[in-house]
Amino acid sequence: MMRRFQQRELFLISVVDFVVSTAVTFVLIATGLGVLSLAIGRVAAQVVSSTLQFFAARVRPRFGIDRDSWRGVLAFSLPIAGANLFNWILFNVDNIIIARIAGATALGFYVLGFNIANWPMSALSQMVRSIALPYVSRVRDGAGVLPMLTAFIWSLALPAGVTLAALASPLIHVIYGAKWAPSVHVLAALGIYGSLRVVFELFAGYLYARGISRPVMYLQLLTLVALTGSMIAITPRYGIVGAAWVHVAASLVFVLPGYLVIIRRSGVRLTDLLGTCLRPTLATIPACAAALIASRCIPSPLVALLVGGAGAVVVYLVVMGGWLLARLRTIRTPATI
Numbered sequence: 432m433m434r435r436f437q438q439r440e441l442f443l444i445s446v447v448d449f450v451v452s453t454a455v456t457f458v459l460i461a462t463g464l465g466v467l468s469l470a471i472g473r474v475a476a477q478v479v480s481s482t483l484q485f486f487a488a489r490v491r492p493r494f495g496i497d498r499d500s501w502r503g504v505l506a507f508s509l510p511i512a513g514a515n516l517f518n519w520i521l522f523n524v525d526n527i528i529i530a531r532i533a534g535a536t537a538l539g540f541y542v543l544g545f546n547i548a549n550w551p552m553s554a555l556s557q558m559v560r561s562i563a564l565p566y567v568s569r570v571r572d573g574a575g576v577l578p579m580l581t582a583f584i585w586s587l588a589l590p591a592g593v594t595l596a597a598l599a600s601p602l603i604h605v606i607y608g609a610k611w612a613p614s615v616h617v618l619a620a621l622g623i624y625g626s627l628r629v630v631f632e633l634f635a636g637y638l639y640a641r642g643i644s645r646p647v648m649y650l651q652l653l654t655l656v657a658l659t660g661s662m663i664a665i666t667p668r669y670g671i672v673g674a675a676w677v678h679v680a681a682s683l684v685f686v687l688p689g690y691l692v693i694i695r696r697s698g699v700r701l702t703d704l705l706g707t708c709l710r711p712t713l714a715t716i717p718a719c720a721a722a723l724i725a726s727r728c729i730p731s732p733l734v735a736l737l738v739g740g741a742g743a744v745v746v747y748l749v750v751m752g753g754w755l756l757a758r759l760r761t762i763r764t765p766a767t768i
Contacts (some may be wrong), residue, residue, distance in 0.1 A: 432487060432566065433561060434564075434569070435567040436539075437487060438561065439696040440487040441487075444480050444483045444484060447479060447556045448477075448672065451472075451476040452472045452473055454472075455468075455472040455475045455476070455765050456468045456469055456473075462467065476651045508644070510647065510648040511639065511644045512706070513648040513651075513652075514635070514644065514647045514651045515647075517651035517652050517655050520655055521651060521654060524655065524658065524659055525662055525677075528659070528666060528674070529541050529666060529671060532666045533670060533671060537613075537670065538671075539549065539615045540613040540617065540671060541614070541674060543617075544599075544615070544617025544620075544621060544675065545621060545675070547599075547603070547618050548617075548621035548624060550587045550595060551625045551629055551633070552588075552625050552629050554591070555588055555591075556629060556632050559584060559609070559633050560632065560636060560768045561634030563580065563633050564571035564637075564640045566580070567580075567636065567637050567763055574697060574699045574700075576620075577694065577699050578699070578706075580633060581633060581708060582707035582710075582758065583710050583758045584638075585629075585630055585708045585711050585749060586628075586714075586754070586755060588629035588718075589623075590711075590718050590747050592623055592626030593622050593623065593626065593639040593715050594620025594622075594718065594719060594722045594743045595625070596620075596621070596719075597619075597726055597743070598725075598726050598735070599615045599622075599726075599738055600612075601726055601733070601735040601736040601739065602618075602726075603615050603618065604732040605732045605733050605736050616672045617675045620675035620676050620679060623682075624678050624679050627686070629665045634690040634694060635647055637694065638693060641697050643697060649691070650686065653691070654686050657681055657685050658677060658678070658681045660672050662677045663713030669750050681761035695761065710754060711754075715747065717750065718742075718744075718747035718750075719743065719747045721742035721743050721745075722743040725738045726739050
């Protein structure tokens with residue numbers, strides 16, 4: 432269904448999934464079943480949504496093992512499963528280290544800043560996952576379209592992450608209150624990290640579409656080892672802010688170069704890739720400056736947040752509006768499929 436871009440059907444199935452899960456859970460809670468209601472509601476919704484997916488995809492399930500294809504399927508999918516596992520550990524190992532070294536209170540401040548920094552990832556990652564793999568697998572020249580896709584995704588993710596970092600202080604004060612102020616420096620450090628994660632999601636989708644999964648797993652494992660060791664060494668001395676910068680450093684030193692090496696071997700010209708991302712990167716500078724000036728010069732956190740956010744958006748669209756529309760039209764052009 433993803434390959435056929437049946438997004439409407441997938442959306443409707445998601446709605447049905449939500450309705451069934453919520454209804455079953457609340458009914459069972461009303462009967463006094465307790466926390467088990469959550470599990471039963473989730474299973475019931477999964478059964479319904481899986482059945483609807485078979486109908487929408489026009490596939491009749493047949494149980495058994497295809498001995499002619501299972502080796503190839505496992506050879507491709509097991510590294511993806513391993514990469515996802517390492518990514519999940521990578522996403523959570525910092526919490527374990529900070530809790531052990533800095534304590535539960537420091538962990539709370541860190542997690543708040545970390546979660547806000549990943550708002551661009553949360554907003555864009557589902558779109559990237561749904562579109563990147565089927566799009567790349569259907570175009571005639573997957574390696575040729577990756578620079579264009581990367582530039583478009585980067586032009587959305589980078590200003591979002593950097594603006595969040597620039598407005599870290601007023602944003603946290605307005606939404607969460609002054610008592611969460613220690614999270615400000617964590618968010619300021621992790622702004623670029625949240626943007627990079629969106630691009631990494633695109634790179635992974637591209638590589639999976641090209642049948643390249645094992646190098647992604649190795650890259651995740653290498654990054655996990657480096658991040659864990661660095662965080663254990665840095666956190667006792669520099670606290671949660673140092674831990675945040677370790678994430679940024681790991682992304683820039685290991686993950687980004689690693690992905691670039693892998694996609695270069697797949698036929699992508701790095702000069703084209705980096706060149707197309709130059710304009711969004713430069714355009715983010717004045718937008719970030721507008722947000723930063725508002726954050727530093729306006730004493731009211733609410734006014735600073737509104738003025739800084741609106742100013743950053745306006746400045747960025749003045750510079751990049753035409754470019755964004757042109758790239759969007761190119762991506763949607765049927766001739767490229």
